[in-house]
Every structure is written in structure tokens, then in C-alpha cells.
Amino acid sequence: MGVENVKLREVFEKQPVARDFFDSIGIEIKDENLTLMEYVETIDEEKLEDLGLSKDFILENFKEFLNNLSDIESNELQKVKSITIIGGYNKLGEKEDVEIEIKAGEIISIVGPTGSGKSRLLADIEWMAQGDTPTKRKILLNGEVPEKDLRFSSEFKLVAQLSQNMNFVIDLGVREFLLLHAESRYIQNKEEVVEKVIEKANELAGESFTGDTPLTSLSGGQSRALMIADTAILSKSPIILIDEIENAGIDRKRALNLLVEEQKIVLMATHDPILALMGDKRLVISHGGIVKIIETSKKEKQLLEQLEELDRKLLSYRNKLRFGERLTD
Numbered sequence: 305m306g307v308e309n310v311k312l313r314e315v316f317e318k319q320p321v322a323r324d325f326f327d328s329i330g331i332e333i334k335d336e337n338l339t340l341m342e343y344v345e346t347i348d349e350e351k352l353e354d355l356g357l358s359k360d361f362i363l364e365n366f367k368e369f370l371n372n373l374s375d376i377e378s379n380e381l382q383k384v385k386s387i388t389i390i391g392g393y394n395k396l397g398e399k400e401d402v403e404i405e406i407k408a409g410e411i412i413s414i415v416g417p418t419g420s421g422k423s424r425l426l427a428d429i430e431w432m433a434q435g436d437t438p439t440k441r442k443i444l445l446n447g448e449v450p451e452k453d454l455r456f457s458s459e460f461k462l463v464a465q466l467s468q469n470m471n472f473v474i475d476l477g478v479r480e481f482l483l484l485h486a487e488s489r490y491i492q493n494k495e496e497v498v499e500k501v502i503e504k505a506n507e508l509a510g511e512s513f514t515g516d517t518p519l520t521s522l523s524g525g526q527s528r529a530l531m532i533a534d535t536a537i538l539s540k541s542p543i544i545l546i547d548e549i550e551n552a553g554i555d556r557k558r559a560l561n562l563l564v565e566e567q568k569i570v571l572m573a574t575h576d577p578i579l580a581l582m583g584d585k586r587l588v589i590s591h592g593g594i595v596k597i598i599e600t601s602k603k604e605k606q607l608l609e610q611l612e613e614l615d616r617k618l619l620s621y622r623n624k625l626r627f628g629e630r631l632t633d
């Protein structure tokens with residue numbers, strides 16, 4: 305299913321500038337509940353002749369127009385080299401005296417007790433806060449205040465969120481679901497890309513699944529793996545935020561590597577020592593403010609290797625358990 309079979313309303317919601325296309329060829333869209341395919345059928349031949357257009361011309365050129373848009377979009381997004389967090393005030397009203405620059409390719413973990421403000425910090429970044437959130441923080445993009453239209457744009461998605469709840473309720477197969485997703489993001493050669501997502505997700509999940517597996521029968525680990533691969537491969541967003549996602553049943557190292565492969569900025573709130581130590585640095589949050597920035601030391605990286613070894617063992621025991629084997633063999 306191509307964009308010509310998506311309701312125009314949905315296309316415009318995603319790409320408001322797509323309206324310009326119709327303005328430029330002199331056609332007024334009266335019913336946005338139609339798909340483009342249906343719409344061209346409603347335009348009368350005489351009008352088309354007057355305008356010197358054909359139905360095929362409109363279909364082809366609209367697709368071309370959208371493709372060019374997504375090229376512009378990805379260029380715009382690739383330009384994100386860093387973000388800077390400029391401190392505001394903690395929950396006690398005390399000044400948060402920090403200025404932190406995070407560069408593309410860096411992984412930053414966010415630690416602190418429940419209720420300390422980890423999710424709030426992620427939300428500030430997602431929102432590109434400019435002193436207009438409860439924390440009064442400011443977030444810079446490449447060292448500058450982000451342009452308004454970039455901040456509020458639904459076209460240029462700066463930030464992708466990996467969230468906790470992804471209970472798939474729709475009854476689609478994995479492949480069908482991913483194809484829809486790829487389409488809504490105007491991904492080119494989507495069949496190929498979707499197969500890559502399925503392959504990568506299988507590398508992350510202990511238990512394998514196929515494109516035909518119904519979403520509703522994926523295990524927790526499988527659906528998390530699918531979500532991570534989907535974000536890493538289908539999303540062009542240069543900034544990825546991960547909020548305490550439960551990580552049982554997935555290969556965390558591979559998952560993170562997949563996410564940072566493309567020079568993305570990754571911030572993750574976590575209580576998991578493996579994830580925390582995978583970060584280059586960790587921000588310690590207390591009472592709603594960043595109180596410390598700890599760089600992961602060599603010793604901690606060594607500890608991480610031991611923890612990962614332990615983790616792999618656990619994962620293999622889980623699988624043995626699942627397949628009815630004895631854990632002592």
C-alpha cells in the first residue's frame with residue numbers, strides 16, 4: 305500500500321506542507337477523507353484538461369514530492385551534532401548549576417531514586433524546553449536555541465521515545481505492522497527495510513519469531529526487541545530517549561549498539577547497573593535536579609564485562625528453562 309492509498313487527512317497531518325503540492329498545481333482538495341487514489345477519480349476530465357494534467361501525473365508527482373520532503377527531513381535531522389542541557393531549578397527551588405553538552409554517538413544514563421525527576425529530564429529534552437517547564441531548564445541544539453518550527457514540528461521528529469508500555473492490541477502480523485509503520489514514515493524500499501527490522505529484532509530477542517507471527521503472541525522480550533529494532537532502523541530521529549524500559553529477555557548490549565550505530569544521542573533513565581555502565585557518563589538526579597555527573601571509569605567498564613557475562617548466563621538459563629531442559633546440564 306503506497307501513499308496514494310492513505311487518507312489525505314493523514315498525509316497532511318504528517319506533512320502539512322504536502323498541501324502546497326495541490327495549491328501549486330491548482331487543485332483544491334475538498335474532501336480529505338479520501339485517499340489520493342480516490343480523489344483523482346473525482347476530478348473531472350475537463351478540469352484536468354484545462355490544467356494540462358493527467359491523473360497519473362498527479363499520482364506520480366505527489367509521490368515524488370513526498371520523497372523529496374523526506375530527503376530534506378533526513379538532512380535536517382542529520383545535522384544534530386550535540387544537545388546541551390542548561391540547569392534550571394530543583395524541586396526545592398535551588399539553582400541547578402550545570403551545563404552539559406552531549407555529543408552525537410554518546411550514551412548517557414540517568415540515575416536516581418523513584419520520584420527524583422528522571423522522566424522529567426527526559427521530557428525536557430523531548431520538549432526542547434526553553435525555561436517553560438517546571439524545571440526551568442533550557443535545551444540547546446548544536447549549541448543554539450532550536451528554531452521554533454523545529455521544536456513544534458511534527459515533520460522533523462528530533463526525538464524518538466522508547467516507552468514502557470507497548471501492549472500490542474491490534475491483531476496484525478509483525479510484517480504487516482512494520483510495513484504500515486514504514487509507510488507512515490515514507491520509508492523508501494520498505495519491504496527490504498522491514499525484513500531488516502525483523503532480522504535485527506531476532507538477534508536481540510532470545511526466542512525467535514517471524515514476519516508472520518501475530519503481534520499479540522509476542523513475548524515481552526520479543527516485543528521489546530521489535531520496538532528497539534523498529535526505532536533504530538525506521539526512525540530518523542537523532543535523539544533517542546529510553547525511560548526505564550524493562551529489559552528482561554533482550555540482549556542489552558546489542559540493543560544499545562544497534563541504537564548508537566547511527567551516531568544518535570541516547571539518554572536512558574535506568575536502575576539497571578548493566579545499562580547504567582554502558583553509558584559513557586551518568587547524570588545523578590536528586591530532588592528534581594542534576595547533582596552529579598559521573599564518568600564511567602575503567603574499573604566500572606571491567607565490572608560491566610563481568611555483569612554482562614552473568615547476564616548472558618541468565619539469558620541462557622531462561623532459554624533452557626523455556627525448552628524444558630535441566631539447568632545443571
Ligand SMILES: Nc1ncnc2c1ncn2[C@@H]1O[C@H](COP(=O)(O)OP(=O)(O)O)[C@@H](O)[C@H]1O
Pocket residue numbers: 393394395416417418419420421422423424425438439591592593
Ligand atoms: N526540577 C523540578 N521542578 C519541579 N518539579 C519537578 C522537577 N523535577 C521533577 N519534578 C516533578 O517531580 C515528579 C517526579 O518526577 P519524575 O520525573 O516522574 O521522577 P522519576 O522518573 O525519577 O521517578 C514529577 O511530577 C515531576 O514533574
Ligand SMILES: [Mg+2]
Pocket residue numbers: 422423424547548
Ligand atoms: Mg520515571
